[in-house]
Amino acid sequence: MNDLKKLLPMLGHTRGKRSAVTCMLKCDSACSKAVCNTSTNSYFRDIVSTEFSRRSAMGIGLAGVLSAAVMVSGNDGKGGQYDGGSKGQGGKLAFEPIKAVNAAVDTFDVPKGYSWQPIIRWGDPIFKDAPDFDFANQTPAAQAGQFGYNNDYTEILRQPNGKKGLLVCNHEYVNPQIMFPAAPANDAEKAQRRNIFRNAVGMSVVELERDKKGQPWGYVRGGQLNRRITMDTKFELTGPLAGSDFVKTVADREGRFVLGTLGNCAGGTTPWGTILSGEENFNGFFRTNGSSAEDRRYGLGNAATGMGWELDDPRFDARGADYRNEPNRFGYIVEIDPEDPNAVPKKHTSLGRFKHEGANVIIADNGKVVAYSGDDERFDYLYKFVSKDKYKKNDKAHNMTLLSEGDLYVAQFAGNSAAEIDGSGTVPADGAFDGSGVWLPLVVNGKSAISGMSIQEVLVYTRLAADKAGATKMDRCEDVEPNLKTGKVYVACTNNTKRGVGSGAVADEANPRTENRDGHVVEITERRNDATATTFNWNLLMLCGDPAKNTETYFSGFPASKVSPISCPDNLAFDTQGNLWISTDGAPSTIGYNDGLFKVGLEGRNRGNVEQFASMPRNAETCGPIIHDDESMVYVAVQHPGEDGTYAAHTSFFPDFVAEGTTPKRGQVRAPRPSVVQIFPKDSGKGNHGKN
DSSP states (O other), X not given: OTTGGGGOTTTTTSOTTOOHHHHHHHHTTGGGSOOSOXXXXXXXXXXXXXXXXXXXXXXXOOSTTSOSOOEESSSTTOSSSOOOOOOOSSOSOOOOOOOOOBTTOOOOBOOTTEEEEEEEETTOXXXXXXXXXXXXXXXXXXXXXXXXXXXXXXXXXXXXXSSEEEEEEEEOOOOHHHHSSSOOOSHHHHHHHHHHHHHHSEEEEEEEEOSSTTSOOEEXXXXXXXEEEOTTSEEEEESTTTTSGGGOBXXXXXXXXXXXXXXXXXXXXXXXXXXXXXXXXXXXXOBOOOOSHHHHHTTOBSSOOSSOGGGTOGGGBTTSSTTTTGGGGOSSEEEEOXXXXXXXXXXXXXXXXXXXXXXXXXEOTTSEEEEEEEBOSBTOOEEEEEEEEEOOTTOHHHHTTGGGSEEEEEEEEEESOGGGOOSBOOOOTTSSXXXXXXXXXXXXXXXXXXXXXXXXXXXXXXXXXXXXXXXOBOBOEEEEEEOTTTOOEEEEEOOBTTXXXXXXXXOBTTBOBSSBOSOEEXXXXXXXXXXXXXXXXXXXXXXXXXXXXXXXXXXXXXXXXXXXXXXXXXXXEEOTTOOEEEEESOHHHHTSBOOEEEEEOOSGGGTTOEEEEEEOOTTOEEEEEEEEGGGTEEEEEEESTTTTSBTTBOSOOTTTTOOTTSOOOTTOOSSOOOEEEEEEEGGGOOOOTTBO
């Protein structure tokens, strides 16, 4: 981490206020490198990474402390099944949209009549014996007992009476240059910091309490179910790759168990109450020979990594035979049981290996479980998994095996007005960007559907298998969410500035803009009531942007002059009325405003109406939105605030906003801390932060 700026290949190449630091730390500066997908497949990169009932606000009974019951909000108790219910119009959560905030401003803005406060921040102790956070004296042991860094996917599971809950959160990556008050003094201190980083990623599980439903939460320090999952946590591999030669190393000669989980981005909550997490940008943590087609397709190379973990732990140096397969043990959907802090988490190889943004699970009418997942890379693909066995109500042990075996598909899209697409974003003559699609088989009935590849090869080199199948290239599929009110599936395509620029990937009806800086949202309709179908229809809900600055926008016919400016859609959620909520990542670099959270109407005259609900602090990304509109509560994970700064010159002071030259109050620090934030009506009271 010595002189981090030397490791920033995107420095001077980002646009607007996008941080080159974010590019390097989060995705290994992927945009500075050659496109991984060099196949000749058609180009339509808009994918579905569905995250089922997490966003539909399904509450789970919590073992021990919480009652063993299921609490459902907004899906009529169907636990992840399409309910065919009322279609969303206004929604229960009333607010006056806020104005966009200039990207140079460091505030956290919410609508009039609402307040906000953090539930938990990076470094807050979650165990009774963990020390209070101390910027000047961080240690690996302390971080292992404290809330991790750069929170992303977030879930809040509620007890039926609303007084107790459980927060589950991913920790995607770290930012060394703003985490410590001084540069490391020597090699020993550098090594200690690398160990801190290994304990700052992974996941956290934390109990919540409040006096009554509708009030802000306080987290419980020392809660019975509290847990940190770090790079030392043992995971069990499931599915066809478990025990195969592709995942064996000198430390795991049977290929059954893996230490740790990396790059955890979005996720999902299953109908049986477990949490799914996607291992996304894992490639940046490994040094390999970089000479094979497989390595190149996954962005693995022979160069020192930004984190430098290969200097301390040989498994991150995969150039030799001993750990050649270690990178093959990352890039999966992982599953944890938040009700059992001693349970061994799973890595499900049946869902394929790629840069999973997340996964979301629904139950088809025939009882099978369907999981959608997107590969978050320029020109990569959208996937769907269908379980072999069927869901059994109230049989958690059985249901936790459903993602271990099944069929895997990848999406191929076709447009209805291909001849009219010229890269400008002009709406076709039929009034919509739309078409049909096919789910191409990769694995069916326990066998490979790809000629020349075994089932193990398909699942460890899923990108190459999808290349051979003829999948459609997309514009960075981020989150994918099914709407339980309508049965439709929504895909957030964040952006792709490389479309139509030198790569031969021209605009098409599903990706109708050259240099797609602002991104778009795809709406997919499976054959009605059959999520296991192999065909679908699709249309674009919106082409994002600021209509006042960019005429290449589209909001399903809603007047563009009346929408809030929105760019770079990332995570998706739904309220109880079926309205879509979108969090953004990258708006400062495209439209010049801080990232935010937005509500979007999906039906009738309100379809396409974008209204901004919250604005993030400077340099921060909006992650993990949760909409509990049944009690007028909204939650977001604020990731990498002030990431473009240094400890000597911070660019954000979120969440305490302690200005330079002032004396911090007790518990405050003069530096940014990624946090999970709750937004609530002003008359709801206050949470009890860090309750013992």
